[in-house]
Amino acid sequence: MAFEVPQPLEKEIDERITHYPVSKRSAVLPVLHALQHHFGYISEEAVEWTASKLGLLPIKVLEVVTFYPGFRQSAPGKYHIRVCRTLSCAMAGSFELMESLCEHANIDRSGVNHHHPIAVSEDGKYSIEFAECLASCGTGPVCMVNDDFHEKVEDPAGLLAKYRD
Template identity: 70%
Template sequence: MSGSILEETIASHETPGTPFYPPFAVTPELEAEADERISHYPASKRSATLPLLHIVQHKFGYISAAAIEWVAAKLDLEPIKVVEVVTFYPGFRQSAPGKFHIRVCRTLSCAMGGSYELMEKLCELTGIDRSSSDSHHHPISVSPCGKFSVEFAECLASCGSAPVCMVNDDFHEGISPDKAEGLLGNYSA
């Protein structure tokens, strides 16, 4: 698979959030961490695909075409095999989110509790236009300043305190639309 086809397949286009993340680069630390993870799968290096993708996304914010090529090379796979994993799991981002990435639960309890209204309010407050997002290929919408991004998530496992959301790795319960401004204020830096 050539680089140009891989780049066309992966939606790692520039977003306003891109400046908040370092460009993908293979460092000795990344190599060491990857080798350590691969060592947990002596029978099949391929089984380390998910752990390596998680490392990349944690360090660089999203999975780029260059990252896919590196993971594939580390695991002796064709890049298409890594693309299949990245495009199958919605937790892997294919483009840069904002500095503060907000995932709003949209499953039944949260939807009934106002998660769709919460999403509308978050977009209004941050200037995010979700009109070009879709739920699978381009689920993330980024604010013009790149500071915030939003996407819907499936069940965040707190149905009794709906609506819930996560900002980066911080979990928030009972965030009604009228609490959206206060939530964003916690992430103003």
């Protein structure tokens, strides 16, 4: 199956590219952000499509995808959880929060590494990853579920219960 970008999205991307008349290469970040926002992650096909669209080698696009931790290379679950791991949250229990969330969501993080930072539950309902500072250092541990921000998380099971279908 060929990678297809919906026409409205391609129109939006084309408009973004016009903001970089000197070098289309400078449009890599905004194009990737648009693709990830739509598809949820950046696939190999999306890398190739972006490279073709901007007249670049695919490796140049992949370098950007792998450099920035905000880009995902695998599909997240329906509910994507990001747990802050920086110092103040770690001291407040973010590593324990991660373990507990994984236990309650049936997520196995054994295959997680730098290139594959996301772990997904078998049913695809939940995914989880560590995140750098989520900018609420005084209220740790903090996490986000999709775009919802949660501070002083003390009841991981209760938090997940809010995201059951």
